Amino acid sequence: MLTATNAPKVETNTSFRDRISTVDEHGKRKWVYAYKPSGKFYSLRTWLSFVYFTLFFGLPFVYWNGQPLFLFNIPEAKFIIFGKIFWPQDFFIFGLTMVTFVFFIILFTAVFGRLFCGWACPQTNFMEMMFRKVEYFIVGDAAAQKQLNNSPWTAKKIRLVTVKHIAFYALSFLIANFFLAYIIGVEELKKMIAEPIAQHTGTLIALLVFSALFYAVYAFFREQACTVVCPYGRLQSVLLDKNSMIVAYDYKRGEPRSSSTINNTLLGDCINCFQCVKVCPTGIDIRNGLQMECVGCTACIDACNHVMEKIKKPLGLIRYASENSIASQVPLTYTTRMKLYTALCGVVLCILSALLISRKDIDATIIRTPGILFQERGADSISNLYNIRVANKTTHAIPLSVQIDDTCGRVVLVGKPTIQVKAQGQGAGSFFVVLPQSVLKNRTTPIRLALYAHHKKIATVTTNFLGPTNP
Numbered sequence: 001m002l003t004a005t006n007a008p009k010v011e012t013n014t015s016f017r018d019r020i021s022t023v024d025e026h027g028k029r030k031w032v033y034a035y036k037p038s039g040k041f042y043s044l045r046t047w048l049s050f051v052y053f054t055l056f057f058g059l060p061f062v063y064w065n066g067q068p069l070f071l072f073n074i075p076e077a078k079f080i081i082f083g084k085i086f087w088p089q090d091f092f093i094f095g096l097t098m099v100t101f102v103f104f105i106i107l108f109t110a111v112f113g114r115l116f117c118g119w120a121c122p123q124t125n126f127m128e129m130m131f132r133k134v135e136y137f138i139v140g141d142a143a144a145q146k147q148l149n150n151s152p153w154t155a156k157k158i159r160l161v162t163v164k165h166i167a168f169y170a171l172s173f174l175i176a177n178f179f180l181a182y183i184i185g186v187e188e189l190k191k192m193i194a195e196p197i198a199q200h201t202g203t204l205i206a207l208l209v210f211s212a213l214f215y216a217v218y219a220f221f222r223e224q225a226c227t228v229v230c231p232y233g234r235l236q237s238v239l240l241d242k243n244s245m246i247v248a249y250d251y252k253r254g255e256p257r258s259s260s261t262i263n264n265t266l267l268g269d270c271i272n273c274f275q276c277v278k279v280c281p282t283g284i285d286i287r288n289g290l291q292m293e294c295v296g297c298t299a300c301i302d303a304c305n306h307v308m309e310k311i312k313k314p315l316g317l318i319r320y321a322s323e324n325s326i327a328s329q330v331p332l333t334y335t336t337r338m339k340l341y342t343a344l345c346g347v348v349l350c351i352l353s354a355l356l357i358s359r360k361d362i363d364a365t366i367i368r369t370p371g372i373l374f375q376e377r378g379a380d381s382i383s384n385l386y387n388i389r390v391a392n393k394t395t396h397a398i399p400l401s402v403q404i405d406d407t408c409g410r411v412v413l414v415g416k417p418t419i420q421v422k423a424q425g426q427g428a429g430s431f432f433v434v435l436p437q438s439v440l441k442n443r444t445t446p447i448r449l450a451l452y453a454h455h456k457k458i459a460t461v462t463t464n465f466l467g468p469t470n471p
Contacts, residue, residue: 020227021283021293031149032223032283033142034132035275039302045119049129052120060181060189067395068185075183078424081356085393085424089363093355100352104345109239111341113246117232118296123217123225126175128281128297131168131218138164142278165219172214176207223282226295233292240290242323243335247296249276249287249318250326269313276300276318286318362398363391364451366461369430374466382467383412383434390428390451392421398453402431405450405460409435433465440467 022030062069064083071080079086079094086093108116117124139145139160148157180203181189192200217225227233240246254270270287277285279300282293286300304318325332369385377383392398399418402411413419414430421427433447444464451459 021285021291022223022227029224030283032281033146034281034283034299035142035278035303036136037279037299037302039305041298042302045298046129048119049125052122052125053130056122057178060178060186065395070182071185072182073184084356084359084361085395086359087391087393089391090359090393093359096355097352100348104348106239107341107345107348109235110241110244111338111345113240113244114232114236114294114296115245117226118247118298121295123230124295124297127218127222127225130171132281134167134171135164138167165215168219169211169215172218173207173211175214176210179210180207223293227282227293233295236290236292242327243337245320245322245332245338246290247286247294247298247301247318248290248321248323248326250316250321251287252326252329254287254317269308269317271307271311273307275303275307279303290323360459361392361394362451362453362459363393364459364461365389366449366463368463368466374468377434380437381434382437382440382465383432384465385430385432386463387430388419388428389426390419390421391426392423395423397421397423398427398458400427401452403450403452404433404435405448407435407439407447409433409439409447411449435465435467437467440465443467443469 019025019027022032024030059070060068067083067085068080069083071078073079077088135145139148148160151157177189184192192203197204249270254268256268257270257272258267274285276287277283277300279302280286281297281299282295284291284293286294298320301318301320305315308315308317319332321332366386366388369387372385375383375385388402390398390400398421400421401418402413404411410433412432412434414432416429419427419429433449435445435447439445444466447463447465449461449463450457451461
């Protein structure tokens with residue numbers, strides 16, 4: 001029997017802190033051959049990926065009131081979100097959206113760690129749930145991939161490598177086309193596809209370039225996008241604390257490690273099988289603690305649970321936990337702080353939703369015509385001349401009329417009886433506001449002007465009416 005003096009010691013190798021997991025001591029790239037995971041979390045992530053891919057490839061075909069549900073036409077500075085059109089004059093909403101987004105990330109990460117990275121990030125989903133699965137299907141699991149890469153060039157290797165890279169580029173080209181659909185609309189994209197290539201040479205070249213970029217990321221760059229390019233991992237050090245939820249190894253229960261399954265109270269539950277390392281898409285050893293490269297994909301949890309089942313040990317040696325819950329050996333609890341941060345995240349989302357929903361489809365600016373004072377009309381009325389400019393953010397033309405909303409008087413348009421504002425365009429006009437002198441108590445009187453389209457009030461604008469000084 002092992003005693004305390006000859007029991008295995010806790011691992012003390014800290015070389016992982018000197019460099020990222022995908023670079024060796026000479027600074028050269030270490031290719032990650034991630035074993036195909038299986039288990040409860042991987043199955044759930046797979047089903048969620050079907051939802052994400054359905055939304056990504058399906059939303060460009062969804063139209064609302066004749067417009068795409070989502071459109072991000074950067075060249076024309078035209079954005080459609082949930083069927084509502086946003087123009088450059090709505091830029092303040094996008095500014096608030098970015099501030100809200102950053103605030104939400106800080107709160108969300110402080111509570112749930114990198115839950116987004118493992119479960120919802122497009123890079124992770126495309127890499128692990130699409131390209132990696134295609135690679136497994138064509139080449140085989142990690143062992144087969146490593147063997148193929150280390151073998152000499154044969155007809156079989158040439159065939160497998162060629163098929164894999166053709167499939168990768170085809171998927172990249174498909175993704176690039178759908179990204180283009182989000183920019184110009186799927187109908188415009190269909191039109192471009194049907195027309196001669198010579199009419200859209202520039203667009204085709206841009207598509208091929210973006211396809212090559214996506215192909216390079218998923219065929220070669222891979223996990224480096226998360227560990228080298230994405231700043232989110234580096235932000236963990238300032239956004240996470242010891243109560244944040246992370247994918248964690250229970251060192252209290254797992255140490256000291258042993259390569260034996262002998263049931264001995266002096267040994268931990270970790271048997272050094274390295275299954276958690278083999279399935280990690282970023283090549284880290286989660287037993288070294290939380291690291292920048294960890295994207296929270298839960299592959300190590302599934303792998304470890306399989307081993308625990310085989311050696312008849314409790315599940316959860318690697319699990320969702322916090323540093324404090326591991327240290328104190330208590331289950332991860334939904335603390336008051338986590339509840340407060342979650343509530344704040346909900347408030348932030350509600351504020352952003354309210355801004356998007358309450359945004360007006362008509363923006364009108366009414367000012368008194370500069371350099372012109374009031375005019376007397378008859379013996380008992382005063383008139384002021386106003387200019388109006390209207391921005392129509394809807395998809396249909398509007399015949400606009402103006403009426404006084406809160407006092408007696410009338411509005412007289414100059415020229416046509418209505419102001420015609422074309423769809424997604426602007427309109428302008430001039431009009432007189434005529435008020436009886438009896439309602440003018442001061443030099444300046446605030447008035448409310450209502451804008452009507454098809455006999456329906458669509459906006460209200462407040463301005464001032466200038467009158468004579470009362471004796």
